[in-house]
Amino acid sequence: MARRVGMRLGSVELAGRAVRYQVxxxxxxxxxxxxxxPPVWAVNIHGFFAGGGMYARESVSLARALGWRVVNPHxxxxxxxxxxxxxxxxxxxxxxxxxxxxxxxxxxxxxGHSMGGAxxxxxxxxxxxxxxxxxxxxxxxxxxxxxERDGLFGRLLRPLVGPxxxxxxxxxxxxxxxxxLVMGRHAAAVARALLPDARHNVRHLLGCVPVARMLLxxxxxxxxxxxxxxxxxxxxxxxxxxxxxxxxxxATEFAGVAGCEVVWVIGGHSWMLVEPKIQAGVxxxxxxxxxxxxxxxxxxxxVLSLRTPA
Numbered sequence: 001m002a003r004r005v006g007m008r009l010g011s012v013e014l015a016g017r018a019v020r021y022q023v024x025x026x027x028x029x030x031x032x033x034x035x036x037x038p039p040v041w042a043v044n045i046h047g048f049f050a051g052g053g054m055y056a057r058e059s060v061s062l063a064r065a066l067g068w069r070v071v072n073p074h075x076x077x078x079x080x081x082x083x084x085x086x087x088x089x090x091x092x093x094x095x096x097x098x099x100x101x102x103x104x105x106x107x108x109x110x111x112g113h114s115m116g117g118a119x120x121x122x123x124x125x126x127x128x129x130x131x132x133x134x135x136x137x138x139x140x141x142x143x144x145x146x147x148e149r150d151g152l153f154g155r156l157l158r159p160l161v162g163p164x165x166x167x168x169x170x171x172x173x174x175x176x177x178x179x180x181l182v183m184g185r186h187a188a189a190v191a192r193a194l195l196p197d198a199r200h201n202v203r204h205l206l207g208c209v210p211v212a213r214m215l216l217x218x219x220x221x222x223x224x225x226x227x228x229x230x231x232x233x234x235x236x237x238x239x240x241x242x243x244x245x246x247x248x249x250x251a252t253e254f255a256g257v258a259g260c261e262v263v264w265v266i267g268g269h270s271w272m273l274v275e276p277k278i279q280a281g282v283x284x285x286x287x288x289x290x291x292x293x294x295x296x297x298x299x300x301x302x303v304l305s306l307r308t309p310a
Contacts, residue, residue, distance in 0.1 A: 012102035017082035020074040047114030051079025051197025058276035065280035083207040089122035125223040133234035133296040141220040144253040234295035245269040
Protein backbone atom coordinates (compact mmCIF):
# COMPACT_ATOMS: atom_id res chain seq x y z
CA MET A 1 0.00 0.00 0.00
CA ALA A 2 1.32 3.46 -0.94
CA ARG A 3 2.48 5.59 1.95
CA ARG A 4 0.09 8.38 2.84
CA VAL A 5 1.28 11.84 1.72
CA GLY A 6 1.06 14.86 4.01
CA MET A 7 2.40 18.41 4.11
CA ARG A 8 5.21 19.89 6.21
CA LEU A 9 5.58 23.55 7.17
CA GLY A 10 8.66 25.62 6.43
CA SER A 11 9.83 29.23 6.24
CA VAL A 12 12.53 31.21 4.45
CA GLU A 13 13.69 34.83 4.74
CA LEU A 14 13.47 37.20 1.78
CA ALA A 15 15.07 40.59 2.41
CA GLY A 16 14.64 40.01 6.13
CA ARG A 17 10.95 39.08 5.83
CA ALA A 18 9.56 35.61 6.47
CA VAL A 19 7.91 33.71 3.62
CA ARG A 20 6.10 30.57 4.78
CA TYR A 21 5.42 27.47 2.72
CA GLN A 22 4.15 23.90 2.88
CA VAL A 23 5.83 20.98 1.12
CA UNK A 24 4.75 17.39 0.56
CA UNK A 25 6.54 14.88 2.76
CA UNK A 26 7.02 12.18 0.09
CA UNK A 27 10.79 12.44 0.46
CA UNK A 28 11.40 9.13 -1.32
CA UNK A 29 9.68 10.24 -4.52
CA UNK A 30 11.74 9.79 -7.68
CA UNK A 31 11.47 10.72 -11.32
CA UNK A 32 10.09 8.59 -14.17
CA UNK A 33 13.62 7.24 -14.79
CA UNK A 34 13.26 5.10 -11.66
CA UNK A 35 14.57 4.96 -8.07
CA UNK A 36 17.52 7.24 -7.48
CA UNK A 37 16.51 9.73 -10.19
CA PRO A 38 15.54 13.28 -9.13
CA PRO A 39 11.81 13.76 -8.52
CA VAL A 40 9.61 16.05 -10.57
CA TRP A 41 8.86 19.14 -8.50
CA ALA A 42 5.82 21.40 -8.77
CA VAL A 43 5.12 24.79 -7.17
CA ASN A 44 1.43 25.44 -6.47
CA ILE A 45 0.92 29.24 -6.41
CA HIS A 46 -2.29 30.43 -4.76
CA GLY A 47 -4.77 33.17 -5.62
CA PHE A 48 -5.64 36.47 -3.94
CA PHE A 49 -6.74 36.40 -0.30
CA ALA A 50 -5.79 32.74 -0.13
CA GLY A 51 -2.70 30.88 1.08
CA GLY A 52 -0.72 27.78 0.29
CA GLY A 53 -2.63 25.73 2.83
CA MET A 54 -5.87 26.14 0.89
CA TYR A 55 -4.32 24.14 -1.96
CA ALA A 56 -2.81 21.41 0.22
CA ARG A 57 -5.47 18.82 -0.69
CA GLU A 58 -4.78 19.36 -4.37
CA SER A 59 -1.00 19.16 -3.92
CA VAL A 60 -1.35 15.89 -2.02
CA SER A 61 -3.54 14.59 -4.86
CA LEU A 62 -0.87 15.54 -7.43
CA ALA A 63 1.85 13.90 -5.33
CA ARG A 64 -0.09 10.66 -5.08
CA ALA A 65 -1.34 10.52 -8.67
CA LEU A 66 1.80 11.69 -10.47
CA GLY A 67 4.57 10.90 -7.99
CA TRP A 68 5.58 14.56 -7.87
CA ARG A 69 6.83 16.52 -4.91
CA VAL A 70 4.90 19.75 -4.46
CA VAL A 71 5.57 22.95 -2.54
CA ASN A 72 2.88 25.53 -1.76
CA PRO A 73 4.24 29.00 -0.99
CA HIS A 74 2.28 31.34 1.27
CA UNK A 75 2.92 34.39 -0.88
CA UNK A 76 4.00 37.63 0.86
CA UNK A 77 1.07 39.30 2.70
CA UNK A 78 -0.96 36.07 2.68
CA UNK A 79 -1.23 33.00 4.86
CA UNK A 80 1.05 34.39 7.56
CA UNK A 81 3.93 35.51 5.31
CA UNK A 82 5.23 39.04 5.76
CA UNK A 83 4.28 41.58 3.07
CA UNK A 84 6.75 42.91 0.53
CA UNK A 85 8.13 46.38 1.09
CA UNK A 86 7.49 47.19 -2.59
CA UNK A 87 4.69 45.23 -4.28
CA UNK A 88 5.62 44.19 -7.84
CA UNK A 89 5.29 41.04 -9.97
CA UNK A 90 9.09 40.70 -9.86
CA UNK A 91 8.97 40.83 -6.06
CA UNK A 92 6.56 37.92 -6.04
CA UNK A 93 8.65 36.04 -8.59
CA UNK A 94 11.64 36.48 -6.28
CA UNK A 95 9.56 35.17 -3.34
CA UNK A 96 8.65 32.00 -5.26
CA UNK A 97 12.28 31.54 -6.28
CA UNK A 98 13.36 31.96 -2.63
CA UNK A 99 10.99 29.16 -1.59
CA UNK A 100 12.34 26.96 -4.37
CA UNK A 101 15.88 27.63 -3.15
CA UNK A 102 14.91 26.86 0.46
CA UNK A 103 13.51 23.46 -0.51
CA UNK A 104 16.34 22.68 -2.92
CA UNK A 105 14.35 22.89 -6.16
CA UNK A 106 16.36 23.65 -9.28
CA UNK A 107 13.55 23.15 -11.83
CA UNK A 108 9.79 22.87 -11.36
CA UNK A 109 6.38 22.82 -12.97
CA UNK A 110 4.42 25.91 -11.88
CA UNK A 111 0.69 25.74 -11.17
CA GLY A 112 -0.82 29.20 -10.78
CA HIS A 113 -4.43 30.01 -9.91
CA SER A 114 -6.00 33.46 -10.41
CA MET A 115 -3.43 35.95 -9.02
CA GLY A 116 -1.06 32.99 -8.81
CA GLY A 117 -1.45 32.45 -12.55
CA ALA A 118 -0.08 35.93 -13.18
CA UNK A 119 2.79 35.36 -10.76
CA UNK A 120 3.54 31.98 -12.37
CA UNK A 121 4.01 33.86 -15.64
CA UNK A 122 6.22 36.39 -13.87
CA UNK A 123 8.38 33.56 -12.50
CA UNK A 124 8.58 31.82 -15.88
CA UNK A 125 9.59 35.08 -17.57
CA UNK A 126 12.16 36.04 -14.90
CA UNK A 127 13.64 32.54 -14.37
CA UNK A 128 12.85 30.55 -17.54
CA UNK A 129 15.71 28.08 -17.03
CA UNK A 130 14.11 26.96 -13.73
CA UNK A 131 10.62 26.35 -15.13
CA UNK A 132 9.62 23.05 -16.77
CA UNK A 133 6.06 24.11 -17.60
CA UNK A 134 3.17 26.31 -16.44
CA UNK A 135 -0.39 25.25 -15.63
CA UNK A 136 -2.29 28.53 -15.86
CA UNK A 137 -5.69 28.43 -14.17
CA UNK A 138 -8.38 31.14 -14.29
CA UNK A 139 -5.59 33.69 -14.27
CA UNK A 140 -5.26 37.48 -14.32
CA UNK A 141 -2.02 37.95 -16.31
CA UNK A 142 -3.99 39.70 -19.08
CA UNK A 143 -6.49 42.43 -18.36
CA UNK A 144 -9.80 41.31 -19.92
CA UNK A 145 -10.97 40.10 -16.48
CA UNK A 146 -11.35 43.73 -15.38
CA UNK A 147 -11.60 45.55 -18.74
CA GLU A 148 -14.49 43.63 -20.26
CA ARG A 149 -16.71 42.80 -17.34
CA ASP A 150 -20.35 42.59 -18.39
CA GLY A 151 -22.18 41.23 -15.37
CA LEU A 152 -25.78 42.19 -14.61
CA PHE A 153 -24.76 43.99 -11.41
CA GLY A 154 -22.24 46.11 -13.28
CA ARG A 155 -24.67 46.93 -16.09
CA LEU A 156 -27.27 48.15 -13.61
CA LEU A 157 -24.82 50.35 -11.70
CA ARG A 158 -22.76 51.71 -14.60
CA PRO A 159 -25.14 54.61 -15.43
CA LEU A 160 -24.99 55.67 -11.76
CA VAL A 161 -21.37 55.18 -10.69
CA GLY A 162 -19.44 54.86 -13.95
CA PRO A 163 -16.16 52.88 -13.73
CA UNK A 164 -16.89 52.02 -10.10
CA UNK A 165 -19.54 49.65 -11.42
CA UNK A 166 -16.81 47.27 -12.59
CA UNK A 167 -15.44 47.00 -9.05
CA UNK A 168 -18.96 46.43 -7.75
CA UNK A 169 -19.50 43.75 -10.38
CA UNK A 170 -16.21 42.11 -9.39
CA UNK A 171 -17.31 42.08 -5.75
CA UNK A 172 -20.60 40.46 -6.74
CA UNK A 173 -18.67 37.84 -8.73
CA UNK A 174 -16.52 37.03 -5.69
CA UNK A 175 -19.64 36.62 -3.57
CA UNK A 176 -21.08 34.43 -6.30
CA UNK A 177 -18.06 32.13 -5.97
CA UNK A 178 -18.68 31.56 -2.24
CA UNK A 179 -21.61 29.10 -2.48
CA UNK A 180 -19.49 26.66 -4.47
CA LEU A 181 -16.97 26.65 -1.62
CA VAL A 182 -19.37 26.29 1.31
CA MET A 183 -22.05 24.01 -0.14
CA GLY A 184 -22.07 20.45 -1.38
CA ARG A 185 -20.69 17.14 -0.26
CA HIS A 186 -17.15 18.46 0.28
CA ALA A 187 -18.17 21.57 2.23
CA ALA A 188 -16.66 20.44 5.55
CA ALA A 189 -13.31 19.47 3.97
CA VAL A 190 -13.19 22.73 2.01
CA ALA A 191 -13.92 24.76 5.14
CA ARG A 192 -11.12 23.03 7.06
CA ALA A 193 -8.71 23.81 4.23
CA LEU A 194 -9.74 27.45 3.88
CA LEU A 195 -10.07 28.65 7.47
CA PRO A 196 -6.43 28.76 8.69
CA ASP A 197 -5.18 30.94 5.83
CA ALA A 198 -8.38 32.99 5.80
CA ARG A 199 -7.89 33.84 9.48
CA HIS A 200 -4.33 35.00 8.79
CA ASN A 201 -5.50 37.17 5.90
CA VAL A 202 -8.35 38.77 7.85
CA ARG A 203 -5.98 39.63 10.74
CA HIS A 204 -3.56 41.30 8.33
CA LEU A 205 -6.07 42.71 5.87
CA LEU A 206 -4.20 45.98 5.32
CA GLY A 207 -1.22 44.06 3.96
CA CYS A 208 -3.41 42.66 1.18
CA VAL A 209 -4.61 46.08 -0.04
CA PRO A 210 -1.42 47.06 -1.95
CA VAL A 211 -1.53 43.69 -3.72
CA ALA A 212 -5.13 44.32 -4.82
CA ARG A 213 -4.14 47.73 -6.17
CA MET A 214 -1.27 46.20 -8.08
CA LEU A 215 -3.51 43.52 -9.59
CA LEU A 216 -6.02 46.12 -10.80
CA UNK A 217 -3.27 47.72 -12.89
CA UNK A 218 -1.52 44.50 -13.92
CA UNK A 219 -0.97 43.50 -17.54
CA UNK A 220 1.64 40.81 -18.21
CA UNK A 221 0.68 40.23 -21.83
CA UNK A 222 4.25 40.75 -23.04
CA UNK A 223 5.54 38.27 -20.43
CA UNK A 224 2.97 35.69 -21.59
CA UNK A 225 4.20 36.07 -25.16
CA UNK A 226 7.82 35.64 -24.08
CA UNK A 227 7.02 32.55 -22.00
CA UNK A 228 5.50 30.81 -25.00
CA UNK A 229 7.66 32.27 -27.74
CA UNK A 230 11.13 33.25 -26.61
CA UNK A 231 11.37 30.85 -23.63
CA UNK A 232 9.40 27.98 -25.27
CA UNK A 233 7.95 26.84 -21.94
CA UNK A 234 5.11 24.26 -22.13
CA UNK A 235 1.76 25.73 -21.13
CA UNK A 236 -1.54 24.19 -20.08
CA UNK A 237 -4.42 26.67 -19.65
CA UNK A 238 -7.45 25.58 -17.61
CA UNK A 239 -10.68 27.40 -16.73
CA UNK A 240 -13.87 26.79 -14.80
CA UNK A 241 -16.91 27.01 -17.08
CA UNK A 242 -18.87 28.85 -14.36
CA UNK A 243 -16.12 31.35 -13.50
CA UNK A 244 -17.49 34.88 -13.08
CA UNK A 245 -14.40 36.43 -11.48
CA UNK A 246 -12.20 35.80 -14.55
CA UNK A 247 -14.99 35.10 -17.07
CA UNK A 248 -14.81 33.34 -20.42
CA UNK A 249 -13.63 36.46 -22.26
CA UNK A 250 -10.49 36.36 -20.10
CA ALA A 251 -9.79 32.77 -21.11
CA THR A 252 -10.30 33.66 -24.79
CA GLU A 253 -7.93 36.62 -24.52
CA PHE A 254 -5.24 34.57 -22.78
CA ALA A 255 -5.52 31.74 -25.31
CA GLY A 256 -5.08 34.25 -28.13
CA VAL A 257 -2.02 35.87 -26.56
CA ALA A 258 -0.41 32.55 -25.57
CA GLY A 259 -1.40 30.69 -28.72
CA CYS A 260 -2.85 27.77 -26.79
CA GLU A 261 -6.08 25.87 -26.21
CA VAL A 262 -8.14 26.20 -23.01
CA VAL A 263 -9.18 23.10 -21.10
CA TRP A 264 -12.61 23.82 -19.62
CA VAL A 265 -13.55 22.05 -16.39
CA ILE A 266 -16.76 21.88 -14.36
CA GLY A 267 -16.86 24.51 -11.63
CA GLY A 268 -16.41 28.18 -10.88
CA HIS A 269 -13.32 30.26 -10.25
CA SER A 270 -12.03 28.06 -7.42
CA TRP A 271 -12.84 24.64 -8.87
CA MET A 272 -9.55 23.12 -7.64
CA LEU A 273 -10.39 23.96 -4.00
CA VAL A 274 -13.75 22.22 -4.25
CA GLU A 275 -12.59 19.21 -6.30
CA PRO A 276 -8.84 18.87 -5.73
CA LYS A 277 -8.54 15.73 -7.88
CA ILE A 278 -9.58 17.50 -11.10
CA GLN A 279 -6.06 18.69 -11.89
CA ALA A 280 -4.49 15.26 -11.56
CA GLY A 281 -7.42 13.83 -13.52
CA VAL A 282 -6.75 16.13 -16.47
CA UNK A 283 -3.06 15.22 -16.37
CA UNK A 284 -3.74 11.49 -16.38
CA UNK A 285 -6.91 11.19 -18.48
CA UNK A 286 -7.14 14.11 -20.92
CA UNK A 287 -5.04 14.03 -24.12
CA UNK A 288 -4.17 17.69 -23.62
CA UNK A 289 -2.89 16.90 -20.15
CA UNK A 290 -0.86 14.02 -21.58
CA UNK A 291 0.69 16.29 -24.22
CA UNK A 292 1.61 18.83 -21.56
CA UNK A 293 3.28 16.17 -19.41
CA UNK A 294 5.18 14.85 -22.43
CA UNK A 295 6.45 18.36 -23.19
CA UNK A 296 7.41 18.84 -19.54
CA UNK A 297 9.26 15.51 -19.54
CA UNK A 298 11.15 16.43 -22.71
CA UNK A 299 12.17 19.79 -21.24
CA UNK A 300 13.21 18.12 -17.99
CA UNK A 301 15.35 15.54 -19.78
CA UNK A 302 17.00 18.36 -21.71
CA VAL A 303 17.83 20.58 -18.72
CA LEU A 304 18.96 17.62 -16.57
CA SER A 305 20.73 15.81 -19.44
CA LEU A 306 18.73 12.65 -18.70
CA ARG A 307 18.17 9.76 -21.07
CA THR A 308 14.70 8.93 -22.28
CA PRO A 309 13.28 6.15 -20.03
CA ALA A 310 12.91 2.75 -21.71
